[in-house]
Amino acid sequence: MKNYIKEQIKLSYETKQTIYKDEELLEKIVDVAQKCVELYRTDKKTILAGNGGSAADAQHIAAELVGRYGFDRPSIPSLALTTDTSNLTAIGNDYGYDKVFSRQLEGMGQEGDIFIGISTSGNSKNILNAFDSAKKKNILTVALVGKDGGEMAKKADIALVIPSDSTPRIQESHILIGHILCDIIEKETFGDGVN
Numbered sequence: 721m722k723n724y725i726k727e728q729i730k731l732s733y734e735t736k737q738t739i740y741k742d743e744e745l746l747e748k749i750v751d752v753a754q755k756c757v758e759l760y761r762t763d764k765k766t767i768l769a770g771n772g773g774s775a776a777d778a779q780h781i782a783a784e785l786v787g788r789y790g791f792d793r794p795s796i797p798s799l800a801l802t803t804d805t806s807n808l809t810a811i812g813n814d815y816g817y818d819k820v821f822s823r824q825l826e827g828m829g830q831e832g833d834i835f836i837g838i839s840t841s842g843n844s845k846n847i848l849n850a851f852d853s854a855k856k857k858n859i860l861t862v863a864l865v866g867k868d869g870g871e872m873a874k875k876a877d878i879a880l881v882i883p884s885d886s887t888p889r890i891q892e893s894h895i896l897i898g899h900i901l902c903d904i905i906e907k908e909t910f911g912d913g914v915n
């Protein structure tokens with residue numbers, strides 16, 4: 721079993737090694753980071769959503785920004801659309817699960833915000849609908865996806881596609897990128913910045 725565990729660890733770091741060498745993907749992460757850094761100065765926010773493990777990632781990233789990531793500083797606004805069970809159950813019940821994020825985005829998204837949709841397949845309908853709502857409100861859309869990027873990669877303004885077909889390996893890289901974004905946003909906004 722120890723060898724099996726080691727193999728899983730290897731698969732995880734090999735996916736990250738591929739990202740490490742992918743200059744095009746790294747440039748896109750820089751682009752997203754720079755755009756997110758601008759939000760605090762313009763009184764705007766990141767909004768995140770995902771299903772299952774990606775819902776947990778969305779909440780995790782929002783909490784790093786609203787609370788703290790690496791050091792004490794003022795709160796940075798960020799909203800996960802996955803946390804309010806009254807909204808999720810009412811919208812799901814009345815309009816359907818496909819609308820649980822789009823409806824909230826219509827109510828709470830503001831022009832100039834950035835919406836980050838997280839999905840391993842890139843095909844979750846509730847995120848695709850949220851991308852449509854975001855576009856109508858001039859909210860920039862970022863797809864944090866995997867596999868072939870799915871429909872989300874086609875629809876998004878910026879698509880960060882993890883080069884893997886394995887759902888867990890994609891999710892592990894999603895949270896790595898999420899942490900890197902939080903780190904850069906925090907340091908650029910309240911710290912010494914990053915090179």
Ligand SMILES: O=C(CO)[C@@H](O)[C@H](O)[C@H](O)[C@H](O)COP(=O)(O)O
Pocket residue numbers: 771772773774838839840841842843844887888891
């Ligand atoms: O965490 C996992 C699997 O590792 C699951 O909870 C997974 O997130 C769920 O099956 C999601 O519904 C998958 O949706 P998506 O990544 O295709 O958008």
Ligand SMILES: [Zn+2]
Pocket residue numbers: 773888891
């Ligand atoms: Zn998972």
